Amino acid sequence: METIALRARWVLPITMPPINGGVVTIRGERIVGVGLKPNGDAKLRDLGEVALLPGFVNAHTHLEFSDLAKPLGERNCALPHWIRSVIASRKQQVSPITAVHAGLEESLRAGVTTVGEIATSPVGFTNPTNLPDVVWFHEVIGFSAARVDSVFADVLERLSNRGPAGHVGISPHAPYTVHPDLLERLVSLAAQRNFPVAMHLAESEEELQLLTENRGPFRDLLEERSMWDDSAFTKRLPVLDYLHVLARAPRALVIHGNYLTPDEIEFVAAHPQMTVVYCPRTHNYFGHARYPLENLIRCGAAIAVGTDSRASNPDLSVLGELRCIAQEFAGLSSQRILQLGTIDGAKALGLDQEVGSLGVGKLANLTAIPCDATPADPSEPLLHSERLPTRTWIRGRLVHSNSS
Numbered sequence: 528m529e530t531i532a533l534r535a536r537w538v539l540p541i542t543m544p545p546i547n548g549g550v551v552t553i554r555g556e557r558i559v560g561v562g563l564k565p566n567g568d569a570k571l572r573d574l575g576e577v578a579l580l581p582g583f584v585n586a587h588t589h590l591e592f593s594d595l596a597k598p599l600g601e602r603n604c605a606l607p608h609w610i611r612s613v614i615a616s617r618k619q620q621v622s623p624i625t626a627v628h629a630g631l632e633e634s635l636r637a638g639v640t641t642v643g644e645i646a647t648s649p650v651g652f653t654n655p656t657n658l659p660d661v662v663w664f665h666e667v668i669g670f671s672a673a674r675v676d677s678v679f680a681d682v683l684e685r686l687s688n689r690g691p692a693g694h695v696g697i698s699p700h701a702p703y704t705v706h707p708d709l710l711e712r713l714v715s716l717a718a719q720r721n722f723p724v725a726m727h728l729a730e731s732e733e734e735l736q737l738l739t740e741n742r743g744p745f746r747d748l749l750e751e752r753s754m755w756d757d758s759a760f761t762k763r764l765p766v767l768d769y770l771h772v773l774a775r776a777p778r779a780l781v782i783h784g785n786y787l788t789p790d791e792i793e794f795v796a797a798h799p800q801m802t803v804v805y806c807p808r809t810h811n812y813f814g815h816a817r818y819p820l821e822n823l824i825r826c827g828a829a830i831a832v833g834t835d836s837r838a839s840n841p842d843l844s845v846l847g848e849l850r851c852i853a854q855e856f857a858g859l860s861s862q863r864i865l866q867l868g869t870i871d872g873a874k875a876l877g878l879d880q881e882v883g884s885l886g887v888g889k890l891a892n893l894t895a896i897p898c899d900a901t902p903a904d905p906s907e908p909l910l911h912s913e914r915l916p917t918r919t920w921i922r923g924r925l926v927h928s929n930s931s
């Protein structure tokens with residue numbers, strides 16, 4: 528098995544301080560050393576003026592929209608209106624599988640090596656080699672009580688076709704598309720089978736209106752599509768009720784959480800199996816109120832970052848999301864921001880023993896981004912430049928290079 532050592536102007540292990548002139552030694556698909564010198568007789572390769580980081584983790588996306596040239600709808604549009612565009616776009620799409628593949632290739636070019644994907648296609652997915660590793664969350668939609676049994680049976684069928692262990696999850700789509708009884712059953716199933724659950728929650732004001740008043744644009748949308756069911760909300764179900772249900776899953780990803788209240792944030796923070804996934808540029812696309820990022824961090828809630836899809840974002844770059852955070856939240860340290868797109872995303876997906884930082888025993892998933900020959904920690908300049916990853920390795924193999 529070949530042993531290689533990559534030297535970089537800066538190595539950013541993320542869970543350890545940056546190393547000036549650091550070396551990452553790789554044997555086969557794993558990291559066997561992180562320090563100032565190569566391990567043993569490893570062949571040394573000097574990458575020059577780059578920062579070498581763990582590959583980025585995109586905790587939330589829908590790659591089936593990766594063939595879109597630009598986001599759907601228009602900036603600042605209301606979410607229910609945008610969903611109408613999504614439904615129309617899905618009807619026209621020829622091959623979601625081709626789009627998913629294109630999205631994985633785009634992710635790779637952006638230095639992303641792990642993806643939490645919301646999958647709608649009923650086919651069983653496997654993780655392709657030389658592309659980012661994927662956790663496939665099977666999306667489930669079923670709002671009427673009459674459909675709960677059949678939708679649940681379909682989920683069982685889809686999961687029997689499951690992919691690799693540790694890489695399958697369930698995604699009850701959102702409160703406005705999933706009947707509360709169905710949600711209960713899906714979360715119980717996830718608990719039985721040790722699956723993570725990802726659900727869009729507290730994303731828009733229209734969703735909160737539906738939950739608290741049982742009316743508004745989401746009800747209009749459901750009625751228009753003959754999906755409305757009076758029994759779905761016989762009582763008012765605030766976001767906190769949904770969080771209580773999700774907390775019973777072995778791991779739960781609360782997607783967006785744009786409108787989480789302080790009480791709800793406290794609840795998430797008290798449940799370390801829960802992670803809120805912030806999608807910064809998608810958040811901005813819809814013109815939502817300021818994201819409660821500082822409060823989430825202050826309360827100690829787990830947070831990860833996702834791009835969401837090209838239906839609401841220009842690209843699939845986690846680094847782009849982190850740069851957006853750096854612009855908007857000047858009080859956050861660059862080191863903390865980089866964690867959100869690496870080790871914190873890995874924790875959210877339950878893969879932090881394998882990826883998300885550079886350490887001995889971890890998979891050699893790395894990305895190199897050009898940096899100046901600075902004697903200071905390059906984290907901040909990295910987040911304020913526009914330089915893109917030039918090389919990316921997955922499991923020790925160079926799978927993307929635009930510098931040679």
Ligand SMILES: [Zn+2]
Pocket residue numbers: 587588589727782835836
């Ligand atoms: Zn989403």
